[in-house]
Amino acid sequence: MEDDTVLPNEQQRAWFNDVMYRAFLEMRLLGYAGKAAQCADLADAFHNIPYLMQNPVCWSWSERRRDLENYCRKYEGTRPINYNYAKYLDRIAAGNNPIESLIK
Numbered sequence: 362m363e364d365d366t367v368l369p370n371e372q373q374r375a376w377f378n379d380v381m382y383r384a385f386l387e388m389r390l391l392g393y394a395g396k397a398a399q400c401a402d403l404a405d406a407f408h409n410i411p412y413l414m415q416n417p418v419c420w421s422w423s424e425r426r427r428d429l430e431n432y433c434r435k436y437e438g439t440r441p442i443n444y445n446y447a448k449y450l451d452r453i454a455a456g457n458n459p460i461e462s463l464i465k
Contacts (some may be wrong), residue, residue, distance in 0.1 A: 365422050368412045369453065376453045377414060379460050381407055390441040397459050399436055406432040406446070426450050 369377060384407050387457035406428045413419050430447035449459035 365428065366417070366420055367422075368417055368420050373453050373456070374414060376449075376459055377410060378447065380444075380449045380453070381410065383442070383448065387442045387444065394441065399439070402432055402435065422450070422454050426454075 384403060388400050388403050391397075391403065409428075410425060413421075413425070426447050429450055433445055433447055452459040
């Protein structure tokens with residue numbers, strides 16, 4: 362993405378909703394498994410996205426990617442669902458549906 366601070370457009374926001382839906386599924390599984398700290402880390406990686414993607418002063422694609430990548434790296438190999446949230450953000454930023462990569 363050329364400008365790191367360009368807000369997500371309507372389609373990109375819809376794709377973020379799909380990805381956040383999957384993050385909530387993972388959080389639920391983590392909660393059932395008694396992994397409160399990991400669940401909190403995942404929530405921490407995502408909780409600002411709905412607010413920030415509508416705030417032109419605070420949005421940064423690279424900062425959101427960093428948050429998601431840090432979560433994925435920290436819990437690599439220990440997650441109930443192995444969604445690569447940073448990769449999905451990259452697809453969204455490029456104007457591609459991130460969920461198509463889950464189906465293929």
